[in-house]
């Protein structure tokens with residue numbers, strides 16, 4: 046099997062590439078290295094089953110050729126992370142919407158099995174617990190930049206389902222707060238990376254608001270396993286699937302865990318949202334996936350406990366500092 050992974054030099058993409066190669070796939074990565082890093086795929090560059098193409102997703106003729114040459118497509122390239130998106134809204138919208146359009150157009154032309162990466166952000170600020178795939182999205186006004194990410198992903202999903210109605214074997218995976226080695230140490234889009242970075246560099250850990258907001262942190266090996274199970278399941282075609290753990294962790298507790306596992310003697314400080322994100326930010330206080338569909342259709346269950354995943358992630362971060 047030949048796989049194309051867009052965004053394959055990124056944090057989740059590169060772990061997916063590792064797994065695909067280990068499973069005997071031939072892998073092509075398309076990545077423009079905007080947020081992806083060559084270091085994430087360096088170890089495969091000499092592998093004859095691996096090919097890296099450094100270019101933009103918006104180069105439609107190139108994407109078309111790469112999709113013609115493969116059997117399955119994993120579309121992970123996107124601008125990610127709410128903070129990054131708030132700072133670069135135009136780039137986010139164009140990459141996420143036009144990029145997915147380009148990929149789906151060619152998948153349809155060559156009738157390729159394709160998995161589109163989406164995000165728990167599509168549920169927006171819905172307070173429902175847990176969030177199941179058919180639940181409503183609750184997004185804020187278009188004047189608030191942060192919702193452009195959720196909207197762009199929601200539009201990607203609509204596009205995917207529209208192609209499915211034409212018969213295309215496409216699935217959507219909604220990732221819930223994935224974390225692990227290779228997270229961007231600048232902390233874009235990941236509180237786990239930020240906290241570890243802060244602790245290891247001796248800075249205070251910055252918990253926003255009261256720290257009682259929660260997320261379900263999913264170790265990257267689970268994120269990748271769920272994605273691979275999706276591509277091989279015909280039952281998952283035409284569906285969105287939550288990929289994540291349903292174990293909920295308060296951000297204040299995460300800060301304590303990071304401090305404890307790193308052994309760092311740093312303070313945990315609380316910062317108002319307004320100061321962290323600017324005046325128009327809206328926070329999602331709880332975000333828990335309903336994991337039944339992934340369990341029933343794929344037999345998928347997240348396995349790695351947060352403590353264990355944090356240990357591995359912290360080890361990786363320490364090596365970066367060496």
Ligand code: UDP
Pocket residue numbers: 127222234235236237239240251252253254258259260296328329
């Ligand atoms: N957060 C925090 N301190 C930080 C960065 C983030 O307390 O330095 C909180 C943030 O308010 C949110 C949670 O951590 O409640 C997860 O944030 P992240 O940006 O990782 O992801 P998302 O909000 O997209 O789930």
